[in-house]
Amino acid sequence: MDLHLEPRHLAFRDEARAWLKANLSRPWRESLRDPAATEDGLMALRRRFQNTLHAAGYLGMDWPTAWGGRGATEVEKAILEAELAAADAPPILNSLGISLLGPALIHHASEAQRRRFLPPMLAAEEIWCQGFSEPGAGSDLAALKTSAVLDGDHFVVNGQKVWTTFGPWADWIFTLVRTDPKDRYGGISFLLIKLDTPGVTVRPLRQITGENEFGEVFFEDARVPKENLVGQVGEGWRIAMTVLMYERGAASLGHAERFGRDVLRLAAALQGNGRLTGAAREKVARALVENEVMRANGIRTLANFASGKVPGAESSIEKIFWSEFDRRFRETALDLLGPGGQLLRTSPGAASDVDWAREFLWARAGTIYAGSSEVQRNIVSKRVLGLPQA
Amino acid sequence: MQFDLSDDQQLLRQSTRDFLAAEAPVEKTRRAMEDDPRGIEESLWRQVAEMGYVGLLLPAGVGGQGLGALELAVVLEEAGRVCLPGPLLDVVLAASVLAEAGGQEALLREVAAGTARVVIAREDAAFAGEAPTRTMLAGGRVKGTKHFVPFAASADALVVTTPDGPCLVRGPFPVTPTPTLDHAQRFATVTLDQPATRLGGPALLEPADRLAAVGAGAMLLGLMTKAFEMSHAYVQTREAFKRPIGTFQVIQHRLADMLMRVESTRSAVYRAAWCVDAGDEATALACASAKAYAGDAGRFVCGEAIQVHGGIGFTWELDLHWYFKRTKTLEQHYGSTEERLEAALAAVGY
Numbered sequence: 125m126d127l128h129l130e131p132r133h134l135a136f137r138d139e140a141r142a143w144l145k146a147n148l149s150r151p152w153r154e155s156l157r158d159p160a161a162t163e164d165g166l167m168a169l170r171r172r173f174q175n176t177l178h179a180a181g182y183l184g185m186d187w188p189t190a191w192g193g194r195g196a197t198e199v200e201k202a203i204l205e206a207e208l209a210a211a212d213a214p215p216i217l218n219s220l221g222i223s224l225l226g227p228a229l230i231h232h233a234s235e236a237q238r239r240r241f242l243p244p245m246l247a248a249e250e251i252w253c254q255g256f257s258e259p260g261a262g263s264d265l266a267a268l269k270t271s272a273v274l275d276g277d278h279f280v281v282n283g284q285k286v287w288t289t290f291g292p293w294a295d296w297i298f299t300l301v302r303t304d305p306k307d308r309y310g311g312i313s314f315l316l317i318k319l320d321t322p323g324v325t326v327r328p329l330r331q332i333t334g335e336n337e338f339g340e341v342f343f344e345d346a347r348v349p350k351e352n353l354v355g356q357v358g359e360g361w362r363i364a365m366t367v368l369m370y371e372r373g374a375a376s377l378g379h380a381e382r383f384g385r386d387v388l389r390l391a392a393a394l395q396g397n398g399r400l401t402g403a404a405r406e407k408v409a410r411a412l413v414e415n416e417v418m419r420a421n422g423i424r425t426l427a428n429f430a431s432g433k434v435p436g437a438e439s440s441i442e443k444i445f446w447s448e449f450d451r452r453f454r455e456t457a458l459d460l461l462g463p464g465g466q467l468l469r470t471s472p473g474a475a476s477d478v479d480w481a482r483e484f485l486w487a488r489a490g491t492i493y494a495g496s497s498e499v500q501r502n503i504v505s506k507r508v509l510g511l512p513q514a
Numbered sequence: 515m516q517f518d519l520s521d522d523q524q525l526l527r528q529s530t531r532d533f534l535a536a537e538a539p540v541e542k543t544r545r546a547m548e549d550d551p552r553g554i555e556e557s558l559w560r561q562v563a564e565m566g567y568v569g570l571l572l573p574a575g576v577g578g579q580g581l582g583a584l585e586l587a588v589v590l591e592e593a594g595r596v597c598l599p600g601p602l603l604d605v606v607l608a609a610s611v612l613a614e615a616g617g618q619e620a621l622l623r624e625v626a627a628g629t630a631r632v633v634i635a636r637e638d639a640a641f642a643g644e645a646p647t648r649t650m651l652a653g654g655r656v657k658g659t660k661h662f663v664p665f666a667a668s669a670d671a672l673v674v675t676t677p678d679g680p681c682l683v684r685g686p687f688p689v690t691p692t693p694t695l696d697h698a699q700r701f702a703t704v705t706l707d708q709p710a711t712r713l714g715g716p717a718l719l720e721p722a723d724r725l726a727a728v729g730a731g732a733m734l735l736g737l738m739t740k741a742f743e744m745s746h747a748y749v750q751t752r753e754a755f756k757r758p759i760g761t762f763q764v765i766q767h768r769l770a771d772m773l774m775r776v777e778s779t780r781s782a783v784y785r786a787a788w789c790v791d792a793g794d795e796a797t798a799l800a801c802a803s804a805k806a807y808a809g810d811a812g813r814f815v816c817g818e819a820i821q822v823h824g825g826i827g828f829t830w831e832l833d834l835h836w837y838f839k840r841t842k843t844l845e846q847h848y849g850s851t852e853e854r855l856e857a858a859l860a861a862v863g864y
Contacts, residue, residue, distance in 0.1 A: 125523070125584060127788050130515055199515075391864050400864060409806075409855035412862065416803035420781035424517045431516035441774045504773060505766035509746060512761050 127423055129203070130430065136196075137203050143180055144211040148173075151212035153479060157469050163336065167293055170217035174248040177216070184222055184246055191230060191242045198429040202377055202422075209378035210385075220290060221245045221252030225298045228314070228367045232355045241296075241316070255285035255299035255317070255341060256364065262287075263499045265300070266308050266361065270343060272301035272315055274357075278347040279303075279315060281323075284340060287493075291339030292328040294319060300360050312360035316352040323347070333485045368495070376422030379446045383453060384415045389477050390457050404460050411453045418446055437507035440500040447490035448497060454480070454487040517784070523588055530592040533565055538596050540833045547599045547698035547836065552668040554600030563628025567593075567602060571610050571725070576619050577626035583725060583790035587732035587783055594736020597836045599698045601665035603729045603848070604633040608673045611680055611722045615713035618682070621671065632671040634680075634722070635660035635704055640692075642852075649706065651676045656683055656710035659703060662847065666702035667691060673713065674706065680718055681710040696839035723849060724790050727801035730848035731783040731808040734841055738779065738815035741837045742772050745819045752824075765822060772818050775811035782807050802849075802857035809845035809854075816841045 129137060155161060155169055177183045178192075185201040187193020194200070216222065226245060229238055244250040261268040270283025281301060288297065297317050304311030319326055323346030328336040355363050391408050394400040400408065421442050425435055457480055458465040466481050467474040474481075491497045505511045519527065538558060546555045562568060567589050572578025579585075586606065593602055609625050609632060612618040624630035638646035640661045649658025656674055663672065672683045689702045746769060749760030759765050786804035789797040816838040820827035827834055845851055 125519055125784060125788050126516055127785060127794075128515060128792070133515070388862060391859070391862070395864060405859070406852075406855060408864075409859050412799075412858050413803040413806045413855065416799055416858070417778050417782045417807045420785040420800070420804075421778055423785055424781040427515045427517035431518065438777065441770075441777055444770075444774055445778055498767075501767045501770040502763070504770040505763075508773065509766070509769055511750070511766050511769070512758075 127427055133199055133203060133430070136200050137207065140182065140204055140207045143182070144207060144213060147176055147180070148211050148213055152214045153212055153477070155214065156479060157476070159470065167217065170214045171248045173214045174217045178246050183216070184226060187226055187230060191238060192246045199426060202426050202429065205375070205378040206381050209381040218245055218248050218251050220254045224254060224367045225252055228363050229354065231366055232359070232363045237354065250295045251290060251293055253288045253290040253294035253297050255288055255297040257287045258284060259286050263496055266312065268300055268302060268312065270299065270301050271305070272303050272313060272348070274350065277350055279350055279353070281315070281317065281343040281346045281348055284342050286340045287338055288341050289338045291326050291341055292336055297341060300364055303357050307358070309361045310358045313357050314354040314360040314363045315348060316354065317346065317348050321346045321348060332488060333482055376418050376442050376446050377426060379450070380415055380419035380422055383450060384419070386457070386478050386483070387411045387415055387453065390460065393475065394460060399460070407456045407460060411456055414449050418449055421445060437503050440495070440503045443495065444497055444500045450487045450490050454484040458484050519584070519588065523584060526585055527588045527592060530589050531595070534592055534596045534598065537561055538598055540597055540836060543599050551700070553665055553698060553700040559600055560628045562602060563626065568605055568609070568628055569626030570606060572613055572622055572626050576622040583728045583787040584784070586725060586729050587787040590729045590732035591736040594733035595740045597737060597833070597840055601631060601633055603733060604664040605631050606729065607722050607726055608632040608634045610725055611673050611713065611718060612682070614718055614721055630670040631665065631668060632673060633664050633666065633669045634673045634675070635663040635666070636675045637661040649674060649676050651678055651681050651710055651712060654709055655707065656681055657707045659705050661703050662692065662701045663704045665700045666704050667700060672704065674710065675719065679712060679715040681712045683708060683710045694843070696843045698836060698840065699843055724797060724801045726848040727805035727854065728783065728787045728790060730844045731779070731786065731804045734808040734812035734844050735776070735779045735783050737837045737841050738776050738812045741816045741819035741834060742776050744834065745769060745772065745822045748823055768818055768822060772815045775815050779808045779811045799858055799861035802854045802861060805849055806851050806854035806858065809851045812841035813845055
C-alpha cells in the first residue's frame with residue numbers, strides 16, 4: 125500500500141493548483157452571490173471559464189490528444205476535479221458533453237462524427253444536454269418510448285425527454301430513442317439531435333432551488349439526418365452503458381474537498397456564536413468524520429486507478445455514500461444554524477461563505493440523478509453480492 | 515500509488531487467516547470465552563505469541579517482528595474475523611508504550627514470548643460524567659483506582675496512566691472483576707497503592723493512541739466483515755414465502771447498506787494505518803475518523819446481521835452475538851467514539 129501520489133501526479137497537482145491560483149479571479153460562490161448576477165450572466169461566465177481551461181489543457185482530461193484532450197488518465201482527471209473543487213471553480217458548462225458524450229463518441233462514433241462534434245464541444249461552441257430520462261422512464265431507463273422511425277435519409281422522432289440538465293442553454297441533445305418497440309434493449313438507438321430542428325421544443329423546468337437549469341424536450345415529427353446516428357441501429361443501450369461508466373471515477377475526492385470546506389465553515393460559524401458545544405459539537409464532529417471516510421474512499425479509488433484497476437460496481441457504494449452524506453450534512457447544517465440558515469443568498473444577513481439554503485435543497489438531487497440510491501443498491505446487490513433479482 | 519497490500523502483507527494475511535481458522539474458530543474458543551478466567555486458553559495465547567502477533571510491533575532485539583501499523587491492521591482484522599478472545603490488542607498497545615519508553619527490554623522479551631502479559635489501565639470513570647478518580651504518582655508509588663482494565667486478573671504488569679504520564683506497575687495488584695455484556699471480556703477494577711516506575715510524560719501515550727485507533731478499527735472491520743458474510747450466506751439459503759429471503763429487495767438493500775459500511779471502514783482503517791506508518795500530516799484526523807466511523811459501522815452491521823437472521827440471531831447458540839458484543843466493547847474503548855469525535859475536531863483546530 126502506498127497512498128503517496130507518484131512524482132508525476134504530484135507535479136501535475138502542483139501545476140494545476142498554481143494555474144488555478146493565477147487564473148481563477150474569484151470563487152464561484154462569490155459570483156453566485158453577486159447581486160448583479162443573472163442566470164445568463166453566470167452561464168456566460170462558465171463558458172469563459174471553460175474556454176480558459178481548454179486553452180490551458182485542462183479540459184477533456186481523459187480524451188486522446190488527437191481530439192483536443194489531454195490524453196491523461198483517470199488519476200490526473202480525479203486530481204484536477206479535486207483541485208477545481210478546492211479552488212471553488214465554476215462548474216464546467218459543457219460537462220455533460222465532455223464527460224459523457226465525448227468518450228462515447230471517441231469509442232463508438234464514426235471518424236466524420238468525431239470531427240464534426242468533438243472540437244466545438246471542447247470549445248463550448250456547442251453545448252450538449254443529455255436526453256435519456258422520459259416521463260415514463262427514469263430508473264427503468266429501458267422503458268423509454270421516444271420513437272425514431274427511418275424515413276429515407278432521416279429519422280422521424282416523436283416523444284418527450286425530461287429532467288434534461290442544461291436543456292434551456294443547450295444547442296444539441298444526445299438521446300436514446302426507440303427504433304424497435306418489440307426489443308427492450310436491442311430496440312434502442314443513440315441519436316444526436318440539434319435542438320433548433322423543426323418539431324423540437326425545449327421548455328425550461330423550474331427546479332426545487334428556483335433555478336431553471338433543467339428542462340423538458342418535446343419531439344413532434346422532428347426529422348433528424350440519419351448520419352446523426354451513433355453506432356448502428358440497436359446499439360444504443362450498449363453505448364449508453366459506456367457513457368454511464370464515465371459517470372464514475374474518483375468523485376469522492378472532489379466532494380470531500382467541497383463538503384469538507386463547508387463542514388469547517390459550519391464549525392467556524394457555530395464557534396463564532398459560542399454554539400460549538402454539546403449536541404451541536406457532536407453533530408459537526410460526525411460530519412467531519414464522515415467526510416474524512418468519504419475522502420478515504422476517494423483515495424482508495426484513486427490508488428486503484430493509479431495501479432491500473434478499473435472500478436466496477438463498487439463505485440455504486442461510493443455514489444450512495446457521498447450523495448446520502450451530502451443530504452445528512454446539509455440537514456445538520458440547517459438544524460444547527462437556526463432560521464438564518466434558510467436565508468436566500470440574496471437576502472440581507474445571509475451567510476457570505478456558504479449558500480446553506482441552496483445546498484440544502486440541491487442535496488436532494490444527488491440521491492436521484494446518475495442512478496438513484498435505490499438503483500445503486502440494486503446494482504450492489506446484483507453485481508457485487510450476486511443476489512438474484514426479482 | 516496503490517491501495518493493495520504488499521506481497522509480504524498479503525502473505526501475513528493468508529498465514530494469519532489459516533492459523534486462526536485452524537486454531538481459533540469460535541467453536542474452539544467459545545468455552546474459554548464463557549468460562550476461562552483468563553478469557554483465552556493459555557495454549558492458544560502461547561501459539562498467538564509464537565506466531566509473532568504479540569511482538570508484531572516490537573524490535574527484533576526483544577523477539578519482536580519490527581512491523582508497522584499496516585501489519586497490525588492485517589492481523590487484527592483477521593483476529594476480528596474469528597472474534598479472537600483474549601488481550602491481543604491490549605498487550606500489543608501496552609508493549610508499544612514500554613518499547614517507546616525504553617529500558618524495559620527484559621519484560622518486553624517475556625511479553626513477546628507470551629510468558630508475561632501487560633495491559634494499559636486508563637479509565638478513570640465507569641460512567642460518563644462521573645467524577646473521575648485521580649490516579650497519582652508520587653514518591654515512586656502509584657495510588658488510585660482504574661476502571662475497565664482489560665484482562666487485569668491475568669496481567670503480570672500494568673501501564674497505568676496518570677496526569678504526569680504513564681507508569682509501570684508490577685503485579686500482584688487487587689483486582690475486582692466487572693463483567694460486562696460482552697462475556698468474552700475480562701474487565702476489572704484495579705485499586706492501586708504500590709511501587710511504580712514512571713515511563714515518561716503524557717506524550718508517550720500518543721503513538722499507542724494512534725495504534726489503538728488502527729488496531730481497534732481493524733478488529734471492528736474483521737468483525738463486521740464476518741457478520742456481513744454470515745448474513746450474505748444465510749439470506750441465500752433461508753426461505754420464506756417459498757423463496758430465499760435474499761431475493762427480496764428489502765433484504766438486498768439492507769445487505770447493500772452493510773457492505774457500504776464494511777468497505778468504507780476498510781478504506782478509512784487502512785488509510786489511517788498507512789498514514790501512521792508514513793508519518794503523514796493527515797494522521798491525527800485519519801485515525802480519529804477511522805475509529806469513530808468503525809465503531810458506528812460495526813454496531814450497525816452486526817445489528818443488521820442479527821436482524822436478517824431473525825430469531826436465530828437472538829440466540830446464544832449462533833456465533834453472531836459474540837461479534838455484536840465485541841463491536842460494542844471496541845466502540846467504547848480504545849478511544850471511545852466520543853473521544854475520537856473530539857480528537858477529530860481538535861485535528862482541524864476546534
